[in-house]
Amino acid sequence: MCQGSLKQQKQKGPVRSAAGKWLQFPQLALRRRLGQLSCMSRSTVRLRSWPLSILYYILPFGALKPLAKVGWRPTSRVTIYKSIPTRLLSRAWGRLNQVDLPNWLRKPIFRLYIWTFGVNMKEAAIEDLQHYRNLGEFFRRKLKPQVRPVCDSHCVISPADGKILHFGRVKNCEVEQVKGVTYSLETFLGPRNWTENLSTNRNEDDPGTYQDALVTKEGNELFHCVVYLAPGDYHCFHSPTDWRVAHRRHFPGSLMSVNPGVARWIKELFCHNERVVLSGEWTHGFFSLTAVGATNVGSIRIYFDKELRTNNPRYSKGTYNDFSYVTNNNQEGVSMRKGEHLGEFNLGSTIVLLFEAPRDFTFNLKAGQKIRFGEPLGTM
Structure with a gap:
C-alpha cells in the first residue's frame, strides 16, 4: 500500500507541475519576449514598445496594466511626443499653407478657422476673405494701424x-x-x-x-x-x-x-x-x-x-x-x-x-x- 501510494504521488507530481507551467505559459512567454527586447538597441526597443505604450495610454480602465506585473513598462508620454518628427511635419504643413485655394473654397475654410480660434477679422487691414489666396497669407494678415496704438x-x-x-x-x-x-x-x-x-x-x-x-x-x-x-x-x-x-x-x-x-x-x-x-x-x-x-x-x-x-x-x-x-x-x-x-x-x-x-x-x-x-x- 505504501509503495503504491508513493508511485501514485510520484505520478501526480509531474502532472501538477505541467499543469502549473501550462497555466503560467502566457506570463513566461511575455517574460521571454521582454528578455529579447532588453538585448536590442534602445531605438528598436522604443519602436517595438510604441504600439503597446500608445494603447496603454488610450485604452480605458487600465486594460494593459496587468502587463506591468511581468516587467513591462510603457514608454513615457514625453518620450513618445519628443520622438514625433515635428520638423518634417511642420515643413509639410508649411508647403500645404502655400497652396492657393480655389475662390469657392476660401470663405468656408477661413470661416471655419475664424470660428475655431476666435479670430477678430474687424481688426484686419483687409477683411475680405477672398483676398487671401492661401492659409499662409491668412495667418500673416496685417492689422489696421489704429487698432494697436503704441504706448508712449x-x-x-x-x-x-x-x-x-x-x-x-x-x-x-x-x-x-x-x-x-x-x-x-x-x-x-x-x-x-x-x-x-x-x-x-x-x-x-x-x-x-x-x-x-x-x-x-x-x-x-x-x-x-x-x-x-x-x-x-x-x-x-x-x-x-x-x-x-x-x-x-x-x-x-x-x-x-x-x-x-x-x-x-x-x-x-x-x-x-x-x-x-x-x-x-x-x-x-x-x-x-x-x-x-x-x-x-x-x-x-x-x-x-x-x-x-x-x-x-x-x-x-x-x-x-x-x-x-x-x-x-x-x-x-x-x-x-x-x-x-x-x-x-x-x-x-x-x-x-x-x-x-x-x-x-x-x-x-x-x-x-x-x-x-x-x-x-x-x-x-
Whole structure:
C-alpha cells in the first residue's frame, strides 16, 4: 500500500507541475519576449514598445496594466511626443499653407478657422476673405494701424498679441517658462561669446555667473517676460523698445507645441525647440528678444535679416548658427524703434524677452492675462 501510494504521488507530481507551467505559459512567454527586447538597441526597443505604450495610454480602465506585473513598462508620454518628427511635419504643413485655394473654397475654410480660434477679422487691414489666396497669407494678415496704438509713456511694450505665461526677475541663472517649470538661462541663450558685440560690459575681468555677466550696469537686474501667441492671434511681432540689435543666434531644434499645457509637461521645452535669439542693447544695458518656434511654425521670419532660414533640413539639432549685425560699415548694428515691425510667425508661437533694467522696474501684469501689441509691460 505504501509503495503504491508513493508511485501514485510520484505520478501526480509531474502532472501538477505541467499543469502549473501550462497555466503560467502566457506570463513566461511575455517574460521571454521582454528578455529579447532588453538585448536590442534602445531605438528598436522604443519602436517595438510604441504600439503597446500608445494603447496603454488610450485604452480605458487600465486594460494593459496587468502587463506591468511581468516587467513591462510603457514608454513615457514625453518620450513618445519628443520622438514625433515635428520638423518634417511642420515643413509639410508649411508647403500645404502655400497652396492657393480655389475662390469657392476660401470663405468656408477661413470661416471655419475664424470660428475655431476666435479670430477678430474687424481688426484686419483687409477683411475680405477672398483676398487671401492661401492659409499662409491668412495667418500673416496685417492689422489696421489704429487698432494697436503704441504706448508712449512706457519704455517696454508687448511685442505681440498673446497671453502672458510668466514674468519677473531672473534668479539663480534660471528662467520660468510657466509657474514651477524652469530652464537654464545659459542653455537657452547659448555661450556668451556674442557679448563682444556689446559696447558696455563691466564683467570681462570677473564675469561671475552667466546671469551676472549679462548685467552690464551697477544697480541693475535681469528681467524676463514670456508671451504666448495662440493660433487665432495676430502673428506678426514688433520691437518692444528702442534698441540696437547686434547679434543673431539661430538654434535648430524640435518644433513641439508651446501651448501652456505642454510647457508645464516638458521641462526646458523652450530650449528643445527651434528659436532665433536677437541680442543687443537698450538705454539700460543688455536686451534680447527670442522667437521660439512650435509645431507647424516651420518659418520664423526676421524682416531685416534676409539670410535667416529656419526649419531647414541642412541644420541639425543641438547646433547653433551665429550672425553679427555689427560690421565695418555698420558699427551700430540694426537700430529698432519701439513698435516697428520686426518679424512674423506662421500659425502661433512664443516670444521670450530677457533684458537688463534698474531694480525699481516693476511689471504691471498678471500671469495668464491677455495682452495686445503696443500695451505696456511695466514701469520704472
